[in-house]
Amino acid sequence: MTTILAVCEQRGGTIKRVALETVTAARTLADAMGAEVHALVIGRAGIATEALAAHGADKVLVASGDDFHLYQPGAWTSIAVQAAAGCRAVLVAATAMGRDLGPRIAARLDAPLAADVTALEVDAGVIQVTRPVYAGKAHARLAVTADRVVVTLRPNNFTPRERAKAGAVSAMALPAITSHGERTVEIKASARATLDVAEAPVVVSGGRGFKEPAHFALLEALAEAFGGQAAVGASRAVVDAGWRPHSEQVGQTGKTVSPNLYIAVGISGAIQHLAGMRTARTIVAINKDKDAPIFKVADYGIVGDLFDIIPRLTEAVRHARST
């Protein structure tokens, strides 16, 4: 039977939300092609994988190793290539890991790579993908002409959907590992051990309109009001000024985010900023200049001084979430 392989990312032994997106996308593709979904998890033994079956995995393959607590490119690639035997498509989320792993798998399989894909379709048996190009100023549609393809999926574009399947779990015998010698030796956790902008369902971003770094406390309070759902993002102007860390930068030379809700505060909406957030589901802009370009992409806007608006909004969000 034709299979679609979903490579499922975990961190610290917990399956990530993007992995459920990957399985969901694999399930949709498999249903359109009459195929099965195999979900692959690589890590230390003992990862809870029930969610993968619940989201549509027919089989769950678990490859475990004692030193698999960190992403090791050589091992991960060798295992994925082995698990991909006979697959029509290999799917992985376009996270920091997936954007490194996807190209490796494609190169070793000598299969084409469709990267950072926002939509997948099957048309008369042919897989077609859509991906933003030119910083989101155009969308390219590509047809897969090879009999196998590797696809990386832009996070937050394939909403996890429960469709329970058998999901029989089997331990995968480790293949011979080909590593070219790179080795991940540690992860330094960031000082702010909060949700990453690239993964958060809600992103509240601030720009030069905040005037000075200390004022970002207002934005942090707004993020907190979303109860662990929101991350703080930033424009390049404030990152370059040293007000915020680069890890928070959204845009062409920062992160691409696609949250359910993006709130841009005191950000003008330069084309390079839009490149990183225009696929967000709902966009809110708060800016004192009614002609700021950000309002052109926003679903909802408030014109006015952020220093008056943000405290009120924070209070209102807190209240709305508690009722």
Next chain:
Amino acid sequence: MKIAVCIKRVPDSEARIKIGADGVSLDEAGVKFVLNPYDEFAVEEALKLRDAAGQGEVVVVSLGTDASQETIRTALAMGADRGVLLKVDRPIADPVVAGSLLAAELAEAGYDLILAGKLAIDDATHAVGTIVAEKLGRPSVSAVAHLTVADGSLTAEREIEGGTEVVTAPLPAVVTCDKGLNEPRYPALKGIMAAKKKPLEIKAVNVPEGGLRLVGLAPPPERPAGRILGEGPDAVPALIEALRTEAKVL
């Protein structure tokens, strides 16, 4: 130290994107092209490593049409020693094809280090450098924001969600460069003059079929027109209401 840098000619980030009459290509009329911004970090890093070693060579390699000669000259003006244009007649849809063609060129010359950008801002696949490494059987680290090279090995830091990953690798290796690695220099007039005389070799290459076919290029779907809900803090309740009942995100 012998270093190769993969560089790409891309539309400037401000460029207006117009789609050509064939419905699948970019209408290049009036578009300003530049050296891919991430490749500027790669070129800068190569120059710094060469100069710190006190000897060696920085070779820039670009896969593209004749117009990429200008991009190569820009890197030569920054200080690279020579350039190679792998000349093709059309854009390449599959990064595995692009990576394989670059790898074939980079296999023989005995490079200690091959640098690329983290991504090209036109097709943004974030892949070609890593594919070059796999095709060459070399270690690689992608999206590197901090790099040290010493005693035949490297230590690289790459940003991941919520932290930084530290990766080591022996040389020869491939590294793809992220913002934060360095501050790229601007070519000085002297460099621009010198670049005109630096060697630029042109080699024609055939593009194999590849497994992806571009079937459409279109502007992004229009976002439904937005609404200004009002001015100042008094508009907050209307926003909360819209987020709850229309957008259903609260």
